[in-house]
Amino acid sequence: MCAKGGRLYDARLIFDKMNKRDEVSWNAMICGYSMHGLGIEALNLFDVMQQTNCRPNKLTFVGVLSACSNAGLLDIGQAHFNSMLQDYGIEPCIEYYTCMVWLLGRSGKFDEAVKLIGEIPFQPSVMVWRALLGACVIHKNVDL
Structure with missing residues (x-):
């Protein structure tokens, strides 16, 4: 709710205090950053997500690709687009x-x-x- 409403600082405080994060909490932060023009932050958080046991899903990649699009990161966006199917089996x-x-x-x-x-x-x-x-x-x- 905080991330969607643009209160990203508050959202990140809550996110960082969570004992256990699932794909919903990761997606909320990644998509929140992306939707508010903070593509680099969204991609950095996606990198951290990949280092955990939480597997990205379809919504995760909407946030990641939107972040790349909004930040103009063509090569990174193409790499993520290709990795969805190759690495995660997401059509x-x-x-x-x-x-x-x-x-x-x-x-x-x-x-x-x-x-x-x-x-x-x-x-x-x-x-x-x-x-x-x-x-x-x-x-x-x-x-x-």
Whole structure:
């Protein structure tokens, strides 16, 4: 509740005082940092999570990929996108593809973003197209 409401300092105090953390508490902090523009903090916390016995789940990677997207960390985002299936057996969902399209587009990699959209194994959502359009606006790519 604190993290979602932007009270990240309070959320982290509570998180740090917890005797036992599960994927819900890790996800709350990672996603909280990510949603409030603190991508590096989200990724640092994800690194700590990986050092514990707590296994990341689908929501964890939404926070991680969003953090990469918001911070413009293309290489790290691509590495996490690839590791979801390879290392954790988590199949990419539409939210992951949306984050990757935004990250590629924001990085000016429009050809790769369009290629990724074509590789999505299901119907691209409005949010995928919105991510591409938003990146086009940033880079003034009127043609695309």
